Amino acid sequence: MIILVRHGEATHHIHNLTGGWTDSDLTPVGEKQMKTLAKKLAKSFAGREEPKIFASDLRRSFLGAQIIAQAMGDIPVITKKSLREKNNGKAAGLTETAARKYYHGPVDGRELDHKNYDEGETRREFFKRCRKGFQEILPTAENIIIVSHKGAIQNMLFTWLELSIEDVFAKNISFDIRPASVTILGINRWHENTIFSLNDTSYLFGEQDLSVFDYKFLNRFPR
Numbered sequence: 001m002i003i004l005v006r007h008g009e010a011t012h013h014i015h016n017l018t019g020g021w022t023d024s025d026l027t028p029v030g031e032k033q034m035k036t037l038a039k040k041l042a043k044s045f046a047g048r049e050e051p052k053i054f055a056s057d058l059r060r061s062f063l064g065a066q067i068i069a070q071a072m073g074d075i076p077v078i079t080k081k082s083l084r085e086k087n088n089g090k091a092a093g094l095t096e097t098a099a100r101k102y103y104h105g106p107v108d109g110r111e112l113d114h115k116n117y118d119e120g121e122t123r124r125e126f127f128k129r130c131r132k133g134f135q136e137i138l139p140t141a142e143n144i145i146i147v148s149h150k151g152a153i154q155n156m157l158f159t160w161l162e163l164s165i166e167d168v169f170a171k172n173i174s175f176d177i178r179p180a181s182v183t184i185l186g187i188n189r190w191h192e193n194t195i196f197s198l199n200d201t202s203y204l205f206g207e208q209d210l211s212v213f214d215y216k217f218l219n220r221f222p223r
Helices: 028-045 059-071 096-102 123-140 150-160 165-170
Strands: 002-006 052-055 077-079 144-148 182-187 193-200
Touching: 002 059, 002 150, 028 059, 052 059, 052 123, 059 077, 059 144, 123 144, 123 150, 123 165, 144 150, 150 165, 150 182, 150 193
Parallel strands: 002 144, 052 077, 052 144
Antiparallel strands: 002 182, 182 193
């Protein structure tokens, strides 16, 4: 099982800052979201083999992963730069207004090799970085939790579905990935790469459990 978690609400969301490689913190709301998730994940994994936890090394993701890891018995968090959001270059850390001087929009709006911000990343570079990092993680454990960012999680989903970045652009494919959302991947009984749950934030409302083991998984990778 692979559990993809987008970090909770972050300070750049509420202070009019750019996202990307801006190293923002969780807001009090974001911390509460992650604590709620951590409690429910810990309950789901009680009595089971503990997962490996990976996170982007940007603070908002790493802090969210730490909250989950502590609730599950102080599991180590493995950080990977490859799980970061898209690099926005000189715009990182700036307000959206201040970042405009470094922004260069693509001519047709959908260019794979265009850098929106000076010293930033192209869409193709971003996808390749996330794909490589995700593929390196997959064989490491039977159950994996990854705390990352909207765009990075989208790239992991494209990789899971074996879509190239050219496929994604040609078919206009996207996924809505909200703050603190949970997406669950695995192999089903027909040996298909499956998205069992997508962009789920329902656990934040009410007392219902996060039943991550209710799905019919097969072992994902031979050991």
